[in-house]
Amino acid sequence: MPADAAAHIRLARPSRDLRAAERFWVSGLGLDVLYRHAADGAPGESSLLMVGWPDAGWHLELVHDPAAPLEPRPTPEDLLVVYLGEPVPDSLVGRLERHGGKRVPAHNPYWDTWGVTLQDPDGYLLVLSHRTWSNA
The missing domain is CATH 3.10.180.10 (2,3-Dihydroxybiphenyl 1,2-Dioxygenase, domain 1)
Structure with missing residues (x-):
């Protein structure tokens, strides 16, 4: 394949x-x-x-790996972006914060314009974008 x-x-x-x-x-x-x-x-x-x-x-x-744990080393540009295609619900942001996330300003202000950035418990960034995306 x-x-x-x-x-x-x-x-x-x-x-x-x-x-x-x-x-x-x-x-x-x-x-x-x-x-x-x-x-x-x-x-x-x-x-x-x-x-x-x-x-x-x-x-x-x-x-x-409990025997040899690796420390996560995310950079400000290690993003997982989810394109919602609609406004980011405050309830979703609140739920993510209650479950260990932290809302943070984006390194690139583009993402603050088009969504919400949250840091996961390991320091990686999740962007919830209200835009849509297509590779077509």
Whole structure:
């Protein structure tokens, strides 16, 4: 199968605390837990949490190696942008904040004009944009 628009995308990143990440992404944003694995102590084995929407062409994989944890190192431009196509509901922002998110000003003011930026428990940024997007 060639790499094309039908290829599924996995975005993987380290997490300090998979429970905190799950609260933010699942209880806060509303993604589903697609898969989880708890490390049983075998050398080199990591715990992981995959979250996403079941019919989406992507999912987010959060990984934690209890024996050799990696510190997340997001930059101000490491963004996951969700294009809502409508105003960002205050209730959604509040729910994300109650589940471990923190509303922050965007590094690039473009995103403050077109949405809301929240920092997840690992420091990565989620932008909820009221714009729409198409690659067509």
